[in-house]
Amino acid sequence: MKEKSGVKGFLKKLHKYRIYLLMLAPAVIYTLVFAYYPMTGIVMAFKKYNYSGGIWGSPWNGLENFKFFFKSGQAGLVTRNTVLYNIAFILVGTFTQVAVAVFLTEIHGKKFRKISQSMMFLPYFISWVIVGVMAFNIFSSDYGFINRIITSLGGEKVAFYTTPQAWPFILLFFNIWKGVGYGSVMYLAAIMGIDTSVYEAASIDGANVFQRIFKVTIPMIMPTMIILLLMSVGGIFKGNFDMFYNLVGSNGLLYNYTDVIDTLAMRALISSNDFGMSAAIGLFQSVLCFATVTIVNKLVGLYDRDYALF
Amino acid sequence: MAKEATHLGKVKRGKDVVALNIIAYGFSGLIALLCLIPFLMILAGSFSSESAITANGFSLLPQDLSLEAYKTVFKEPIVVLRAYATTIVLTAVGTAIGLLIQTMTAYVLSRKDFEWRNKFSFFFYFTTLFSGGLVPTFILYTQTLKLQDNYLALLLPLVFSVYNLLVMKSYISSIPDSLVESARIDGCGEVRTLFQIVLPLIQPALATVGLFIALAYWNDWYNAMLYIKAEEKYPLQYFLYQQVNNIESYKKLISNNAVNSAVVSSMSLPTQTLKMALTIVVTGPIILAFPMVQKYFVQGITIGAVKG
Numbered sequence: 203m204k205e206k207s208g209v210k211g212f213l214k215k216l217h218k219y220r221i222y223l224l225m226l227a228p229a230v231i232y233t234l235v236f237a238y239y240p241m242t243g244i245v246m247a248f249k250k251y252n253y254s255g256g257i258w259g260s261p262w263n264g265l266e267n268f269k270f271f272f273k274s275g276q277a278g279l280v281t282r283n284t285v286l287y288n289i290a291f292i293l294v295g296t297f298t299q300v301a302v303a304v305f306l307t308e309i310h311g312k313k314f315r316k317i318s319q320s321m322m323f324l325p326y327f328i329s330w331v332i333v334g335v336m337a338f339n340i341f342s343s344d345y346g347f348i349n350r351i352i353t354s355l356g357g358e359k360v361a362f363y364t365t366p367q368a369w370p371f372i373l374l375f376f377n378i379w380k381g382v383g384y385g386s387v388m389y390l391a392a393i394m395g396i397d398t399s400v401y402e403a404a405s406i407d408g409a410n411v412f413q414r415i416f417k418v419t420i421p422m423i424m425p426t427m428i429i430l431l432l433m434s435v436g437g438i439f440k441g442n443f444d445m446f447y448n449l450v451g452s453n454g455l456l457y458n459y460t461d462v463i464d465t466l467a468m469r470a471l472i473s474s475n476d477f478g479m480s481a482a483i484g485l486f487q488s489v490l491c492f493a494t495v496t497i498v499n500k501l502v503g504l505y506d507r508d509y510a511l512f
Numbered sequence: 513m514a515k516e517a518t519h520l521g522k523v524k525r526g527k528d529v530v531a532l533n534i535i536a537y538g539f540s541g542l543i544a545l546l547c548l549i550p551f552l553m554i555l556a557g558s559f560s561s562e563s564a565i566t567a568n569g570f571s572l573l574p575q576d577l578s579l580e581a582y583k584t585v586f587k588e589p590i591v592v593l594r595a596y597a598t599t600i601v602l603t604a605v606g607t608a609i610g611l612l613i614q615t616m617t618a619y620v621l622s623r624k625d626f627e628w629r630n631k632f633s634f635f636f637y638f639t640t641l642f643s644g645g646l647v648p649t650f651i652l653y654t655q656t657l658k659l660q661d662n663y664l665a666l667l668l669p670l671v672f673s674v675y676n677l678l679v680m681k682s683y684i685s686s687i688p689d690s691l692v693e694s695a696r697i698d699g700c701g702e703v704r705t706l707f708q709i710v711l712p713l714i715q716p717a718l719a720t721v722g723l724f725i726a727l728a729y730w731n732d733w734y735n736a737m738l739y740i741k742a743e744e745k746y747p748l749q750y751f752l753y754q755q756v757n758n759i760e761s762y763k764k765l766i767s768n769n770a771v772n773s774a775v776v777s778s779m780s781l782p783t784q785t786l787k788m789a790l791t792i793v794v795t796g797p798i799i800l801a802f803p804m805v806q807k808y809f810v811q812g813i814t815i816g817a818v819k820g
Binding site for chain 2: 219229233238241242305320324338346347353388471480491
């Protein structure tokens with residue numbers, strides 16, 4: 203059936219799809235207002251913002267905001283921190299999640315498996331605010347659990363909240379901690395999907411259990427691992443604001459080791475009210491994110507067409 | 513589960529099996545314990561006496577068992593309850609509206625007879641690739657829409673998400689087309705098809721996406737930090753954030769307003785254990801609801817991974 207082209211055909215389709223379009227309307231309007239309209243606001247990165255002028259009336263100031271961001275040395279620091287943290291989170295996270303999934307499937311006791319899986323899932327459900335309280339509970343200089351152990355063994359208290367070098371490890375711990383239950387579900391599902399005949403063949407060939415894991419299970423879930431790894435690489439320039447803000451807060455002593463792009467952008471906005479500078483940092487990040495996601499998506503598409511997003 | 517029982521059953525229990533068992537149980541058990549311990553420590557801290565914590569620090573078990581911290585929280589229960597009410601109403605309303613919008617959108621985008629579906633899909637996907645960022649969004653809420661201290665500033669940011677849309681869409685796409693078409697032939701309109709034919713079939717997806725949305729509302733503190741200045745409008749998590757980080761002012765608030773305020777000096781109130789008790793009061797319900805909802809999340813993670 204040949205469709206009529208031009209305005210008439212379009213109007214005809216508009217009529218034909220009117221119910222569909224009505225059903226789409228709320229989401230479309232929402233997306234236009236809260237996702238597309240703010241995109242025009244990136245011009246603020248090139249302006250000296252003032253309240254009376256607003257986005258459009260404020261005077262231009264060229265690349266001043268970017269110059270300040272880059273010359274102050276903050277750009278390098280926060281970008282480096284963001285990327286390094288994410289690399290650590292992705293690598294250690296994937297390793298832990300895969301290990302948990304592999305070992306959980308090897309456990310015969312149904313109850314043990316169920317209960318331990320539930321316990322691992324628990325941290326996923328709580329907010330980072332609560333994790334912040336937990337971190338204080340464990341690492342506080344005066345009352346923290348770790349310092350209690352150190353002193354009871356006769357050692358000196360460690361002031362974690364003034365020791366920046368400790369924080370990459372603390373943040374890594376809590377990141378893995380919060381995501382292990384959630385993340386291992388994907389790998390558990392992948393392992394469950396492995397054809398049992400493969401295992402039978404392996405055991406007939408005399409493979410021991412470790413060979414079974416390294417020669418069958420891991421290679422079989424490799425596609426899932428690669429896809430998930432690539433997808434998380436897409437977010438490598440996004441700092442987990444929730445986590446950094448709740449664990450580190452406004453503790454300036456730690457910034458050299460803990461400041462990421464998102465926390466710096468937020469401080470520029472909330473604490474120093476420097477809208478232009480914050481917008482410049484945001485644009486810098488958006489462009490980096492867009493570039494990495496596009497590249498990653500290409501790679502995912504090359505690897506397995508079905509998983510590419512577009 | 514049955515699958516795995518068969519493949520494991522055939523393996524002889526040699527030394528390697530014993531070794532693997534030790535590693536598997538040991539590793540899983542250790543990770544599970546590490547996940548649980550921080551919760552236990554908060555619980556233990558909340559039931560300890562302030563003097564014991566000041567002297568010894570936090571531990572795994574309550575020290576000098578005491579209900580003082582909880583009594584202090586409930587000296588002025590109205591502030592906690594208000595934050596609870598705010599969050600409960602927000603979660604309920606947001607989840608209902610969010611589910612409705614997401615389901616309608618996902619349904620239309622999965623209709624094969626809708627020629628523009630790919631264009632609209634891309635219209636939504638694109639927003640996950642590029643965004644205006646923090647500042648333009650902040651200005652939109654505070655200056656263009658003037659939503660400061662308005663509950664809408666807490667409701668709107670979480671009501672629609674492309675990720676949830678994807679989960680919903682891939683679930684609806686799995687419904688056989690013939691079902692929808694036969695309804696159509698029987699003279700069923702689009703809206704009725706969605707609500708009477710499709711909706712009953714996607715109940716698991718509704719539960720999963722609904723819980724994802726609900727959890728996002730329940731745990732949200734970020735939007736409150738940006739847009740809510742009025743203390744009486746704080747949702748639960750931001751309320752906790754504020755009180756824990758300004759515990760002295762919380763203590764003052766309690767001692768000034770306490771219902772049975774004979775003479776309560778804020779100095780006499782606990783500090784560290786109070787933080788822990790407040791955290792437990794805020795966390796308790798979600799931990800209790802957790803066993804019932806866990807399976808829906810597991811389901812959602814696996815659906816979400818399959819591209820719609």
